[in-house]
Structure formats: C-alpha cells, structure tokens
Amino acid sequence: MSQFKDLTLQGLWKNNPGLVQLLGLCPLLAVTATVTNALGLGAATLLVLLGSNVAVSLVRNHVANEIRIPVFVLIIASLVTAVELLMNAYTYDLYLSLGIFIPLIVTNCAIIGRAEAFASKNAVLPSAIDGIMMGLGFMLVLLVLGAMREILGQGTLFDGADLLLGDWAKALRIELFSVDSHFLLAMLPPGAFLGMGLLIALKNVIDNKLKQKQAIEKGSIARARVTGAAQ
Amino acid sequence: MSFKIASSPHQHNQRSTAQIMFMVALACLPGIAVQAVLFGYGVLVQLALAIVTAWCSEALVLKLRGKAVLVRLKDHSALLTAVLLAIAIPPYAPWWIIVIGTAFAIIMVKQLYGGLGNNLFNPAMAGYVLLLVSFPLQMTQWLPPLSLQSIELAPWDAVCAVFSQYSCSGFSLTQLQTSIDGVTMATPLDTLRTDLSRGLTLDESRQNPVFYGFAGAGWLWLNLAYLAGGLLLIQQKIISWRIPVAVLSSLFVLSAIAALATPDTIAGPLFHLFSGGTMLAAFFIATDPVSASTTNTGRLCYGALIGLLVFLIRNFGGYPDAYAFAILLANMAVPLIDYYTRPRTYGHRTRSELK
Numbered sequence: 001m002s003q004f005k006d007l008t009l010q011g012l013w014k015n016n017p018g019l020v021q022l023l024g025l026c027p028l029l030a031v032t033a034t035v036t037n038a039l040g041l042g043a044a045t046l047l048v049l050l051g052s053n054v055a056v057s058l059v060r061n062h063v064a065n066e067i068r069i070p071v072f073v074l075i076i077a078s079l080v081t082a083v084e085l086l087m088n089a090y091t092y093d094l095y096l097s098l099g100i101f102i103p104l105i106v107t108n109c110a111i112i113g114r115a116e117a118f119a120s121k122n123a124v125l126p127s128a129i130d131g132i133m134m135g136l137g138f139m140l141v142l143l144v145l146g147a148m149r150e151i152l153g154q155g156t157l158f159d160g161a162d163l164l165l166g167d168w169a170k171a172l173r174i175e176l177f178s179v180d181s182h183f184l185l186a187m188l189p190p191g192a193f194l195g196m197g198l199l200i201a202l203k204n205v206i207d208n209k210l211k212q213k214q215a216i217e218k219g220s221i222a223r224a225r226v227t228g229a230a231q
Numbered sequence: 232m233s234f235k236i237a238s239s240p241h242q243h244n245q246r247s248t249a250q251i252m253f254m255v256a257l258a259c260l261p262g263i264a265v266q267a268v269l270f271g272y273g274v275l276v277q278l279a280l281a282i283v284t285a286w287c288s289e290a291l292v293l294k295l296r297g298k299a300v301l302v303r304l305k306d307h308s309a310l311l312t313a314v315l316l317a318i319a320i321p322p323y324a325p326w327w328i329i330v331i332g333t334a335f336a337i338i339m340v341k342q343l344y345g346g347l348g349n350n351l352f353n354p355a356m357a358g359y360v361l362l363l364v365s366f367p368l369q370m371t372q373w374l375p376p377l378s379l380q381s382i383e384l385a386p387w388d389a390v391c392a393v394f395s396q397y398s399c400s401g402f403s404l405t406q407l408q409t410s411i412d413g414v415t416m417a418t419p420l421d422t423l424r425t426d427l428s429r430g431l432t433l434d435e436s437r438q439n440p441v442f443y444g445f446a447g448a449g450w451l452w453l454n455l456a457y458l459a460g461g462l463l464l465i466q467q468k469i470i471s472w473r474i475p476v477a478v479l480s481s482l483f484v485l486s487a488i489a490a491l492a493t494p495d496t497i498a499g500p501l502f503h504l505f506s507g508g509t510m511l512a513a514f515f516i517a518t519d520p521v522s523a524s525t526t527n528t529g530r531l532c533y534g535a536l537i538g539l540l541v542f543l544i545r546n547f548g549g550y551p552d553a554y555a556f557a558i559l560l561a562n563m564a565v566p567l568i569d570y571y572t573r574p575r576t577y578g579h580r581t582r583s584e585l586k
Contacts (some may be wrong), residue, residue, distance in 0.1 A: 185365040194339070 005066045011133025014209055018141030019203050023110035028142060031194035034162045038146030040094045041101060042139030044083050046132070049111050051079045053131030056119040072115045073106070080106045093163040109137055141199065148195050151176060152186035188212065246469075248347075252307035254469050256314050258460035259515060261316060269376045269449040272389035273322030277329050278314060280393075284333040285313035292342040308347045312336055315355035316515055319508060320362065321373045323404055328369050332358040337408040344518075352562045353522045359555040371551075374407055375416045376449030379440055382407055386501075388477060405527045417441070419450060420507045420551040432495040454510040461514025470518040473527060477534025478513040478541075479504060485542040497546055507545075512537075512554035522562045527574035529565075536561045536568075 008212050014226045024045070031037045055075045063071050084102045095102065105111070119127040133141045150156060154176040161169040184193045235296045267275045313333050320329060344350040363370045375382060382402050384392075391399040398407065408417070417425070419441050426436035436442070464470045487500040494579040498553075503509065517523060517537055524533035537557045544553030562583030 065341070181366050181368060183365050184367075185361055188364065 003126060005128065007129045007135050008156055009085065011130065011137045012140065013134075015136070016141065016203075017110040017113075017134050018138050020166060021113070024108040024138065027104060027108060027191060028138075028145070029196060031098055031101050032142055032146040032149055032192055032195075033187045034160060035143060035146040035158050036094070036164050037098060038142035039161075039211060040087070040091065040098055040164050041105075042135075042142040044087065044102060045105055046135030046139055047083055047122045048076065048079045048105055048108075048132040049114060049135040049138075052076045052111055052115055052125055053119040053127040057122060057124045058114040062175070062184070068120060069112075069116070069165045072112055072120075076111055076115070077106050084217040091164050093160075097160075097163065126129070132148035145192065145195050145199060148199075149186045149191055152183050153191070154182050154187070155179060157225065162176055184199075239376045247306075248308070249306045251469055252311045254467065255464060255515060256307065256311050258464050258469075259314055259318060259511075260269065260455075261456040261460050261512060262453060263314075263352055264455050266318065266322065267407075268450060269378075270322055270374065271377055271384050272386050273374075273393055276389050276393045277317040277322060277324070278321065280329045281313035281317035281325055281333045282310060284330050285309040287352070288334045288337040289342070291519075292338055293346075293447060296342070298346075300375050303346070306347060308341075310335055310353045312341070312358075315511075316358050318511065319355065319516075323372065323374055323389070323407075324369050324398055325395075326361055326393050328366060331365075331386050332362045335361050340526065348521055350521055353516060353519050356516060356555040360559060363550070363555065371417070371421065374404070375417075375441055378449075379406060393477075418507065418551065419502075422547065424551045427496055433498060434495075451555055452506050454505040457510035457514060461510060464518075470514065471527075471570055472519045473530035474523060474534040475513040475530045478517055478538045480508070481535040481538030482509070482542055483538075485539060489542070489546065502544065503542070507552040508554045509541075512541075514556065514565060516554065517561075518551070519560055522558075522565065524565050524568045524572070526569055526572040526574055528574075529568045532572065533561055533565060533567050536564060537578075 015021060016056075018025075018028055027045070031041045036176060052072070052075055056072055059071070059075075085096075085100060086094060087098075090168055109151070114130060118130050122130070150159065155175065157176065158169070158172040159173040161172045165172075186195070263278070286309060287528050288305060289304060289319060290300050316332055316336060317329060320332065336354035340352055340354040340357040341347065341350045343523055375381065382398070384398060384407070388398040388400070391397060391405075393403065397403055422439050422441050423436050424431070426439070427433070461470070461475060465475070482503055483500045485498065486503045489497040490499040498506075499549055513534075517534060524530050537554075538558035541553045544550060544556055548556075550556070
C-alpha cells in the first residue's frame with residue numbers, strides 16, 4: 001500500500017513528468033491552446049504510457065540488455081499506432097485538430113523514460129500504477145496549462161469539448177467573458193512557454209512553503225530526479 | 232582623517248542611474264511635443280497611462296520580492312520604459328493596450344529576470360512585441376497626421392478616443408483614418424508595404440498623400456525631433472555614439488545598395504532613415520545600457536546587426552516596421568558579441584603577440 005501511495009505522489013507531484021522532469025515538452029507546449037486538445041492528448045499519452053509500462057514490464061526478463069531500447073521503441077510505436085487508429089475512428093475532429101502530435105507521442109521522452117527507468121526493473125502491477133500516475137500527472141499539467149491559455153486567449157473553457165466527448169459535451173462550454181480582440185499571445189507558442197514557466201515557478205513556491213512549514217528532516221536534497229523512484 | 236577606498240575605474244562622473252534615466256526621458260520631449268502637435272494629443276494620454284501602470288506594477292513586484300519600493304522607483308528606469316513604450320504605440324490605441332504592454336514589460340521582462348540591470352531583453356521593446364503579436368489590429372491603427380485628416384480632432388477627443396475608441400463627437404477610429412477621398416490612410420511604411428504587395432511600383436505608391444516629402448507627412452519632423460534629442464544625449468555623454476551611428480549607417484548603406492539595384496521595389500536610404508521609428512530606436516531604445524552590448528567594438532557590431540535586421544524585415548519580412556524585433560534579436564546576440572569583442576586588458580599581451 002505504501003508503494004502505491006509513493007508512486008502516486010511521485011507521478012502527480014514530486015516527480016511530475018511535465019513540471020519536474022520537463023519531459024515531453026514538445027506536445028505539452030504545442031497542443032495546450034485549449035482544454036479539449038489538452039485532454040485529448042493527455043488521455044492518449046496516458047493510454048500509451050500505461051500500455052507500454054505493462055508490456056515492457058512483461059518482457060523485461062526476456063529481452064537482452066543490449067537491444068532493450070529498440071524493443072521498447074517498437075512496443076511504444078505499436079501502441080501509439082493503435083491509439084492513433086482509435087482516435088481516427090471515434091474522435092475524428094479531434095484527431096484532425098491534434099494532427100502530427102498524436103504520432104509524435106512515440107517520441108515523448110516521458111514514455112521511454114518511464115519504460116527504461118521503472119518498468120524494465122519492476123513487476124507488472126507497480127509498473128501499471130506508475131504508468132497511470134505519470135500519465136495522470138502529465139495530463140494534469142496539460143489541463144492546467146490548457147485552461148490558462150484558453151481563458152486568457154479566448155475567454156472560454158471546454159470550447160469544442162464535443163469533438164472529444166460527443167454531442168452532449170457542447171453543454172460543457174463555459175464562456176467566462178467575451179472580448180472583441182483575443183489575446184493572441186496566450187494561444188501562440190510563446191504563451192505556452194510563459195505559462196509553463198509560471199506553473200513551474202508556482203510549484204517551486206508551493207514546495208518551498210511546504211518545506212518551511214514542515215521543517216522537514218535535514219538532508220533532503222531538492223533535485224529533479226529523472227531516473228525514477230529509488231528502490 | 233579617513234581615506235576613501237574605491238575600486239576601479241577611478242575616474243568618475245557624478246551621474247547616478249536616476250539622473251541618466253531621467254535625462255534620457257527628458258530628451259524624448261522634443262519628439263513627444265512634435266508627435267502631439269502633428270498627430271494629436273493621444274500620445275499624452277498614453278504617456279500618463281503608461282507611467283501610472285509602470286509605477287504600480289514596479290511597486291507591486293518590489294513589494295512581493297521584499298525589496299525597498301521607493302528607492303527603486305526613484306531610479307526612473309520604470310518611468311523610462313513607460314515613456315518609450317507609450318511613444319512607440321499608436322497614439323489612439325485603446326487604453327488597455329498600453330496597460331497590458333507596460334505591465335508585461337515591467338513585471339515579466341524586467342522584474343522576473345531580477346530587476347534593473349539583470350534583464351536580458353529591452354523591456355519596452357518586449358512589451359511592444361507582445362502587443363504587436365497579440366493585438367495586430369489595434370497596434371497598426373496609426374492615424375495619419377492631423378493635417379491629412381478629414382475630420383477635425385479637438386484636444387479632448389484624445390481622451391475619448393483612447394478610452395472608448397470613438398471621438399467625443401462620435402466618429403470611430405476607422406472613420407478618422409479615412410481621408411477626404413474615402414481612402415483609409417496608414418503610416419507611410421504600411422502604405423508602401425501594402426502597395427508593393429499589390430504590385431504597384433514605388434513611384435506609383437508615392438502618389439498617396441501620406442508620402443509628403445521624402446519620408447512621409449509628419450514622420451520626417453518626428454524623426455528630426457528624436458534626432459535632435461539623441462544628439463543632445465551624445466553631447467552630454469549619456470549614450471555612446473557608436474550604437475546609433477552603427478544602426479543608421481548600416482541601414483543607410485544596405486538600403487542605398489538595394490535601392491540602386493531594384494529602384495522599383497525598395498525605397499531609398501533617406502526614406503528608411505526618416506520613416507517609422509528609426510531615430511527613436513537608434514538613439515533611445517537600442518542604447519539601453521542594460522540590454523545593449525558593452526564593449527566599444529561590440530556596440531558597433533550590435534548596432535550594425537540591428538540595422539541589418541531592420542532592413543531585412545522592413546523589405547522582405549512580415550511587418551512594416553521592425554525595430555522591436557530587431558532589437559530583441561540583437562539583445563539575444565549580445566552575450567556572444569561581448570564575448571568575442573572583449574578589449575585587451577592593460578598589461579596583457581595582444582592576441583598577435585601570443586602567437
């Protein structure tokens with residue numbers, strides 16, 4: 001149970017792929033112009049991450065060490081292809097609006113990173129949990145960034161959610177304010193970088209506050225860990 | 232008896248940062264006056280808004296960072312940023328344009344990098360680029376000079392126009408931009424760019440009334456006023472002559488060559504020197520002591536790079552004027568330029584002696 005709790009904390013906060021490891025920044029910055037896009041890509045990444053962690057963990061004892069990276073990439077690529085075909089079939093409009101970034105999930109460092117650092121060394125269940133939590137952490141960052149940019153950029157939330165969730169989701173669209181001229185910067189890539197920087201700063205502020213409050217035991221080194229939870 | 236101990240350089244002039252910043256802002260006054268007389272009083276409203284916003288945002292961030300507020304406000308650097316941004320944007324842009332731009336310049340570009348002296352980029356120009364990228368429509372609505380406007384603007388119309396986008400008597404900005412013939416008028420650079428993209432030649436485009444003289448109605452005087460202010464700054468040894476001279480001469484040489492090669496599509500050097508923001512940028516903005524190059528050779532390279540970028544973007548890029556982009560790009564190159572142009576320190580051997 002404590003391992004589960006630890007994996008959750010690592011994935012969602014302490015070792016968050018978006019905010020701490022800074023992995024997968026390309027999709028993170030490119031598709032977060034609206035919450036819907038962020039949710040779509042986040043869900044796709046979560047699925048691939050879960051699948052790849054489970055598959056890698058299953059084959060970890062049968063793959064020679066020297067060829068493990070090509071094998072991992074093959075596994076990830078086939079999973080991404082499957083997800084891409086699924087999105088093409090069921091959420092076609094979203095598939096069009098995400099475009100190249102769905103196939104590019106293959107190159108998302110967060111996925112190969114987890115496969116190499118965690119799944120290739122752990123049993124199936126912890127690997128699956130790790131995949132889910134890392135995927136959720138990534139998706140949360142995407143969602144927050146997407147919400148910030150959508151609100152600043154066009155004053156709405158969940159615009160076009162029906163592309164992902166079906167017709168009923170049109171009711172989800174919230175119009176917070178309407179202006180004649182949109183704040184284009186928030187929707188353009190520089191806005192994504194600025195927003196990302198602010199989010200990381202915010203996380204550091206919160207961490208520092210927590211640290212001061214608890215006056216944690218000495219010797220804890222605040223350092224981004226890319227290699228996964230120590231075992 | 233006590234000895235005063237100071238580190239090198241031992242030669243001082245007694246000017247403080249605050250005095251320098253304030254002198255630069257003062258030297259903008261002739262330009263501001265000309266702009267107010269020729270283009271209407273909108274610029275004064277923008278100045279007031281910008282200065283108030285700059286002081287408020289500077290005070291807010293300093294408070295958050297736990298620094299002494301008043302001491303740093305008194306160095307006038309926020310004031311100067313506000314002034315430069317306010318005279319760079321269209322005088323009748325809506326009030327929130329200048330508020331967003333100034334707040335971004337002070338908070339994000341200056342204070343988040345560590346305050347005065349630590350910012351990589353020129354705050355005023357970064358604010359300008361933010362506005363130009365985010366609100367292209369509002370940022371390109373320059374009214375023609377008052378003498379060309381078909382509708383008379385009273386002084387208080389400036390306030391109405393900035394806050395509501397309508398003059399007090401109810402004319403919209405688009406109506407104000409329209410000449411007696413019903414043609415919408417823009418800045419000379421903008422007009423030239425549109426005409427050239429429509430396939431007109433330079434001479435055909437020049438028939439437009441916004442081209443009065445060789446630089447465009449009003450713009451010649453505006454640039455001359457900034458030139459005068461800039462020369463005063465050089466005479467007072469507040470800015471080095473190297474950056475403005477390098478900017479202007481590289482722009483002059485490049486546009487002279489290009490205009491000789493293709494006289495139908497590229498305007499001559501005098502047009503480039505006295506249109507748009509050339510003098511303002513060359514003397515007041517590119518010379519920012521924080522974000523510009525600091526070595527003598529480096530300043531020449533830095534200025535020449537700005538001139539080159541402006542020439543390229545004005546003639547082949549996507550925007551009619553280009554100083555903000557050129558200066559930001561050159562700011563990025565400054566560490567490299569400074570690294571390769573470090574002067575020989577006294578007593579050390581020159582590079583050729585080392586070989």
